[in-house]
Amino acid sequence: MIEIxxxxxxFPDRCVLDDISADIKEGELFSVIGPxxxxxxxxxxxxxxxxxxxxxxxxxxxxxxASMTNEFALAKVRRSFGYLFQEGALFDSLTVLENVxxxxxxxxxxxxxxxxxxxxxxLALVGLKDVEHLKPAELSVGMKKRVSLARxxxxxxxxxxxDEPTTGLDPVTTGMVKDLILDMREKLKITSIVVTHDLNLAxxxxxxxxxxxxxxxxxxxxxxxxxxxxxxxxxxxxxxxxLSRK
Amino acid sequence: xxxxxxxxxxxxxxxxxxxxxxxxLLLRSVFFWFFRSGFEAGEIVKQAVKIGVxxxxxxxxxxxxxxxxxxxxxxxxxxxxxxxxxxxGTMVAFSMLKELGPVMTSIVVAGRxxxxxxxxxxxxxxxxxxxxxxxxxxxxxxYLLVPRYIAFMxxxxxxxxxxxxxxxxxxxxxxxxxxxVSPSVYLEDxxxxxxxxxxxxxxxxxxVFAFMIATVSxxxxxxxxxxxxxxxxxxxxxxxxxxxxxxxxxxxISALLVAVGI
Numbered sequence: 001m002i003e004i005x006x007x008x009x010x011f012p013d014r015c016v017l018d019d020i021s022a023d024i025k026e027g028e029l030f031s032v033i034g035p036x037x038x039x040x041x042x043x044x045x046x047x048x049x050x051x052x053x054x055x056x057x058x059x060x061x062x063x064x065x066a067s068m069t070n071e072f073a074l075a076k077v078r079r080s081f082g083y084l085f086q087e088g089a090l091f092d093s094l095t096v097l098e099n100v101x102x103x104x105x106x107x108x109x110x111x112x113x114x115x116x117x118x119x120x121x122x123l124a125l126v127g128l129k130d131v132e133h134l135k136p137a138e139l140s141v142g143m144k145k146r147v148s149l150a151r152x153x154x155x156x157x158x159x160x161x162x163d164e165p166t167t168g169l170d171p172v173t174t175g176m177v178k179d180l181i182l183d184m185r186e187k188l189k190i191t192s193i194v195v196t197h198d199l200n201l202a203x204x205x206x207x208x209x210x211x212x213x214x215x216x217x218x219x220x221x222x223x224x225x226x227x228x229x230x231x232x233x234x235x236x237x238x239x240x241x242x243l244s245r246k
Numbered sequence: 247x248x249x250x251x252x253x254x255x256x257x258x259x260x261x262x263x264x265x266x267x268x269x270x271l272l273l274r275s276v277f278f279w280f281f282r283s284g285f286e287a288g289e290i291v292k293q294a295v296k297i298g299v300x301x302x303x304x305x306x307x308x309x310x311x312x313x314x315x316x317x318x319x320x321x322x323x324x325x326x327x328x329x330x331x332x333x334x335g336t337m338v339a340f341s342m343l344k345e346l347g348p349v350m351t352s353i354v355v356a357g358r359x360x361x362x363x364x365x366x367x368x369x370x371x372x373x374x375x376x377x378x379x380x381x382x383x384x385x386x387x388x389y390l391l392v393p394r395y396i397a398f399m400x401x402x403x404x405x406x407x408x409x410x411x412x413x414x415x416x417x418x419x420x421x422x423x424x425x426x427v428s429p430s431v432y433l434e435d436x437x438x439x440x441x442x443x444x445x446x447x448x449x450x451x452x453x454v455f456a457f458m459i460a461t462v463s464x465x466x467x468x469x470x471x472x473x474x475x476x477x478x479x480x481x482x483x484x485x486x487x488x489x490x491x492x493x494x495x496x497x498x499i500s501a502l503l504v505a506v507g508i
Binding site: 087 | 374375377380384385
C-alpha cells in the first residue's frame with residue numbers, strides 16, 4: 001500500500017503539488033488526470049523519489065521514502081516499482097534484448113544465461129516477437145512503448161507507474177496499451193498508478209480517478225462518481241475532453 | 247535600489263557558485279560509488295575504446311605533425327644562429343614530453359571524447375534515460391560516471407605516451423629528410439640531455455587533465471536541460487571549458503612540478 005500524506009513540491013517559479021494526500025490500495029488502478037503541465041509527472045516522480053518532495057510523507061509498505069537519505073535503502077524500495085516513461089526512455093546504445101534484460105541484471109537473481117528466455121516471455125506479454133536484436137531507433141513509437149513496458153515489468157514489480165502511457169500514440173496503439181495496462185493488473189496482480197491527460201482512458205480502466213487541479217486533488221472517486229463531480233475544474237476538463245457526464 | 251549591472255553580476259556569481267557546488271556533489275558521488283561497489287567491467291572497456299582507441303588516429307596525426315613542425319622551426323632557427331641544426335632531438339623531445347604531448351593530447355581528447363561523453367549523458371538526461379537507471383535498480387554515477395572516469399584516467403596518459411613517441415619520430419623524420427641530421431645524433435641528443443623526470447613532468451599532468459575533462463564532461467552532461475538544443479549547448483560549453491582549463495591548469499601544475507624538482 002502507498003500512503004501519501006500532505007505532499008508538497010515546489011519549483012522556483014511555482015508550487016506544483018500543494019498538500020496532497022491519498023491512499024493507494026493493493027491491486028488498485030489509480031489514475032491521476034489533469035491538463036499537461038499541471039504537475040502529474042512531478043507527482044509520479046515524487047512517488048518513486050526521482051524528485052524529492054519539499055515536505056510530506058510517502059509511505060510505501062510502511063517505509064517513508066520522502067525523508068529517506070540512504071541511497072541503498074531507497075534503491076531497495078524502488079525495486080518494488082516499475083516505471084513506464086512517457087517517451088519510453090529506452091537506452092539508445094543497447095538492443096531490445098539488452099534493454100529488457102537490464103532490470104533483470106540489477107533487480108533479480110536470474111542467471112545471465114536465462115535472460116534470452118525471460119526477455120522473450122516478457123516481449124510476448126506485450127505482443128512483440130523477433131525484435132530482440134533491434135535497437136530502439138529502429139522501433140516505432142508504439143513498439144518503443146511496449147518494449148519499455150516489457151522492461152518495466154521484467155523484474156515483476158509490485159507497483160507499476162505509468163507516465164502518460166498513451167501520449168503520441170495512434171488510436172489502435174492506444175487501445176493496445178490500454179489493454180496491456182489492464183492485463184498487467186489482472187495477470188501480474190500489479191498495483192497501478194497512471195498519470196494521464198487522457199480522461200477517456202482514465203475513466204475506462206481505473207478503479208479510482210483523482211483530478212489534479214491547482215496543486216491539489218480536487219476530486220478522488222470511482223469513475224462513475226467522478227463523472228458526476230460538481231467541481232469546476234473537473235467539469236471544465238470533462239467538457240474539454242468531450243465526455244458526457246453520464 | 248537594484249542596479250541592473252549589479253544584478254547581472256550577482257546572478258552570474260550565484261550561477262558559478264551553484265555550478266561549483268553541484269560539481270562538488272558529483273565528485274562526492276563518484277568517489278562514493280568508486281569505493282562502494284563493484285565496477286562495470288563491460289562499460290569500462292566500452293568507454294576505454296570510445297575515449298582512447300577512437301582517439302588514436304587524431305592523436306597520431308596531431309602529434310606526428312607537431313613533432314615535424316617543431317623540428318623544422320627549431321632546425322631553421324638553429325641554422326640561422328649557428329649555421330648548423332644543433333640539439334634538434336633534445337628540443338623536440340623536451341617540448342613534446344613536457345608540454346606539447348600532454349597538452350595537445352588533452353585538447354584532442356577534450357574535443358573528441360569529452361564532447362561524446364557530454365552529448366551522450368546529456369541526451370540520456372533529456373530523454374529520461376538517467377531516471378530510468380534509478381528505476382531499474384542501478385545508480386547513474388555507478389553505471390555511467392565511474393566507468394568514464396576510469397577510462398579517461400587510464401587512456402589519456404597512455405595516449406600521451408603514444409603522442410610523445412610519435413612527435414619525437416616526426417621530428418626525427420624532418421631531421422633526416424630536411425635538416426640532414428642523422429638518426430643516431432638525434433637519438434643521442436635526446437638521451438644525453440633528457441632524463442626520466444622530464445617524461446614524468448608531462449606524464450603526471452595528464453592524470454590531472456583526465457580527471458578535469460571527465461568532471462567537466464560528466465557534469466555538463468548531467469546538467470543538460472531543454473532537448474536537442476540543450477544537448478548542443480552543453481556539449482559546446484563542456485569542450486570550451488575543458489580546453490581553457492587544460493591551459494590554465496597546465497601552468498599551475500607545471501609550476502608545482504618545477505617547484506618540487508620534477
